[in-house]
Amino acid sequence: MADKARFDTRRLFELTTVPSYRNIKSKLYEGYTSKEKQELAQEDHTGFQNFLRVDSALFQEILDRVGPKIERQATFMREPLEPALRLAITLRYLATGNSYKTLEYEFRVANNTISRIVPETCNAIINEFAEEFLKCPSTPDEWRAVAEGFSNKWNFHNCLGALDGKHVAIRVPSASGSVYYYKGFHSIVLMALVDSQYRFLYVEVGANGGQIQIPSRPNGPKD
Template identity: 60%
Template sequence: MDITAVIPSEVNKQAVALWSKAQTDSLLCVKYLTYLYLEDEEKDHIPPRRKRKIRQKRSCWSHDWLQRRKEFGQWENLLQELILEDRTSFRNFLRMDEDLFCELLESIRPRIEKQRTFWREPLEAGLRLSITFRYLATGDNYRSLSFGFRVPPNSISCIVYETCEAIIAEYMDKVIVCPSTAEEWKQVAKGFSRRWQFHHTVGVIDGKHIRMRAPSKSGSYYYNYKDFFSLVLLAVVDSDYKFMFVDVGANGATCDAQVFTNSTLHKALSNNQVRLPPENL
């Protein structure tokens, strides 16, 4: 029904304006309610935020038994006794003689020695080196080593990594030296002829599976035929067991031939960059 037919003509304009305003307000209310409804639905689909874990206050800076390292630690007591009384047991403990240990210690001391600060006394360079060699000799875990040397496991994890890096940086170019001329290869061949009666031999090559913990989501990529996860170490040695070439990093599932094919040694041999002596010499 038309509203102008009921309302007298003199108030038609005012009535129409009020009616239009009421309809507009109704539409606005419907839109607003619809917006609130959709907003609530979106909130229902948003996953709740994880509550931040409240970090507990540290109960102590260092355990009391760790602070008694100088009285009962293996480096401060046991190893010093073995140096004075039983060097054979010292060799069994660290897999090296005391003279070689001291030589290595003095060579890498500037690389592993920490600065003394006001807050705490740093761990000695000898302690760091002995922990590293004991770990490499036995493969023992950090927590077990911490009870013997009285050093926290988290500190041992850093010590082993830093000390190994220091040894590599100090001795890489001094120890692992590959011959670069025909005359140097001839000297290696003479060593095999003289000591092992293997003539025309310039090196012995083999691989070693280094046991490791499988990386996350790696599947069987590092799983070798010996039924454990590993990385492959490929090495070439001379007649005195000295390394001339090392390639590390191939996954354990790779066969020996593929490890050699992917190595830089194979590429150098293929491109005649090794400079081996002629066959008739």
């Protein structure tokens, strides 16, 4: 059953298998045309969205905009991994937090290759979408619009955002002492501010775990 499930999700995308793995890949992955893969992606909307946490239309939109930035040229030694596969691996990693080793078995791509794909694709997504979807208010009117959203939708007045944070466990950096130490483990801090519709307004990540105070409000309205 597990093999069948992996096969179904694999067919959701127009993906290819790494050439070096062709000697071990299952026959289940062979013999399907691009048209058939597209048809299955359109038919199994739930499976697609459960696997990557985005629907097929959004996946294609991201691919259209980010694909050219993560596409690699073919060499005389090997064919590059398709942008669709690079994006799928990255979205799966972001959706699950699975290790690169686990993703290696899901996508039949070497984990050391995945360790390069994920940061590269994340940077491409950030560069393409950050200004469009992660814009912190910078004027009094923009902050008032945020406050109105909380008043109208949640009956929560004079609120400029919902702020929360998380300590993300890390391996202790060498010679760092207790700088990253927080309640029994070492961490960096992720902070995020959202509006009344759960849209991110501001994100800060990377502060050392020993720094427990909340960062100062970005671009806050002046009195």
